[in-house]
Amino acid sequence: MKRVLSGIRATGRLHLGNYLGAVLGMLELQERNDLETLYMVADLHTLTTPYDKNELKNNVRNVVLDYLAAGLDPLKSTIFIQSQVPEHTELFYLFSTVVSLARMMHLPTYKDKLKQYPNASTVALLNYPVLMAADILIYKASLVPVGIDQEPHLEVSREIARKMNEIYKTDFPEPIRFATKGEYVPSLTGEGKMSKSVEGSYINLTDDLETIKKRLAGAPTDSGVGKKIPETGGVANLLKFVELFEDIEKRKKYELSYLSDGIKYSELKEELADAIYKKLLPIQEKRKQFEEDPREVDGIIKEGAEKARKIAGDTLKEIKEKMGLL
Ligand code: AMP
Numbered sequence: 001m002k003r004v005l006s007g008i009r010a011t012g013r014l015h016l017g018n019y020l021g022a023v024l025g026m027l028e029l030q031e032r033n034d035l036e037t038l039y040m041v042a043d044l045h046t047l048t049t050p051y052d053k054n055e056l057k058n059n060v061r062n063v064v065l066d067y068l069a070a071g072l073d074p075l076k077s078t079i080f081i082q083s084q085v086p087e088h089t090e091l092f093y094l095f096s097t098v099v100s101l102a103r104m105m106h107l108p109t110y111k112d113k114l115k116q117y118p119n120a121s122t123v124a125l126l127n128y129p130v131l132m133a134a135d136i137l138i139y140k141a142s143l144v145p146v147g148i149d150q151e152p153h154l155e156v157s158r159e160i161a162r163k164m165n166e167i168y169k170t171d172f173p174e175p176i177r178f179a180t181k182g183e184y185v186p187s188l189t190g191e192g193k194m195s196k197s198v199e200g201s202y203i204n205l206t207d208d209l210e211t212i213k214k215r216l217a218g219a220p221t222d223s224g225v226g227k228k229i230p231e232t233g234g235v236a237n238l239l240k241f242v243e244l245f246e247d248i249e250k251r252k253k254y255e256l257s258y259l260s261d262g263i264k265y266s267e268l269k270e271e272l273a274d275a276i277y278k279k280l281l282p283i284q285e286k287r288k289q290f291e292e293d294p295r296e297v298d299g300i301i302k303e304g305a306e307k308a309r310k311i312a313g314d315t316l317k318e319i320k321e322k323m324g325l326l
Contacts, residue, residue, distance in 0.1 A: 003037075004029045004036065008063055009043075010041050010046045012062070017195065020244060021148070021149075022147055023072075024180045041067075045128060046059070048128050049117050049120050049197075050119075064079065066205055069284070071283075079304045080304030081304075084308075084309075085138075095134055099160060104126050104156075107156070110126060129153040130156070130160070136157050138311070143178050148177075151177060158175065186241075209274070212273045213269070216238075219234050225258060225262040229258055241276075245272060245279060
């Protein structure tokens with residue numbers, strides 16, 4: 001059976017970008033009978049940029065709760081925490097022997113992160129894509145539901161798979177991205193993507209209606225009329241959200257207004273806030289149930305690690321043998 005692997009870093013609560021770009025794909029794939037799905041909290045990847053060690057445990061738990069609340073089902077998917085499957089890091093080291101330093105240093109994602117965190121130039125940050133390749137390939141997963149920002153990293157995974165297969169005659173698949181319609185969720189600030197590290201850019205899955213309204217209120221707009229529908233910036237992004245959370249018809253209606261009598265952004269934002277909250281409410285209610293049952297959540301995490309370690313251990317043994325280690 002083909003396998004699926006995905007993960008999210010434990011940097012705080014999940015936002016709409018994580019949900020639309022990654023979690024919706026994870027949910028769709030867990031329903032398929034021809035696939036085995038494994039979803040992790042990428043706590044080791046969290047250490048590659050500045051983090052608060054006193055908050056990490058809590059943040060890891062919050063991602064698990066957000067996963068379960070969003071509908072990841074431990075009966076259908078293996079849900080686990082990356083650092084509890086140490087085989088990932090061992091395979092990562094073995095993979096690092098076939099990756100050139102130059103390739104890693106020229107990755108645009110690495111350069112972007114360095115720009116964002118100039119003091120975080122560590123070997124771990126440089127190695128992020130190699131660990132990600134190990135995360136995926138230790139399960140020989142061929143499908144990876146993640147946002148489009150992860151594409152350069154998946155390319156590295158494919159290169160590593162090819163190299164390993166060529167040199168050591170392994171049988172790693174070349175993993176491809178499973179894309180959702182929200183593969184790129186823009187920032188509420190009108191610039192770039194929605195991201196936890198940019199204040200004012202995101203809406204969290206746990207936000208109440210008031211907070212959603214407040215966050216949308218901060219999104220930049222214009223006079224509401226023009227000869228051409230904006231393709232970038234605040235208004236373009238608001239229209240994208242209308243499409244994602246209401247529907248394409250609604251978007252077309254606003255576009256017509258923009259070209260004729262004008263959009264009233266206060267009304268657009270009010271309606272959009274209601275539409276977003278309506279989608280989030282069932283997730284928030286489900287989250288409460290899991291929050292009230294910490295033992296069940298502990299059990300899910302423990303069982304997830306056991307299941308994942310079994311598969312990971314088999315792959316690691318095979319690769320070590322093929323590399324001449326055992
Ligand atoms: P990260 O928080 O960087 O670990 O990202 C976790 C997952 O969410 C990855 O699959 C990302 O591609 C996805 N993701 C994060 N931000 C966005 C966004 N703004 N739009 C679409 N997907 C996103």
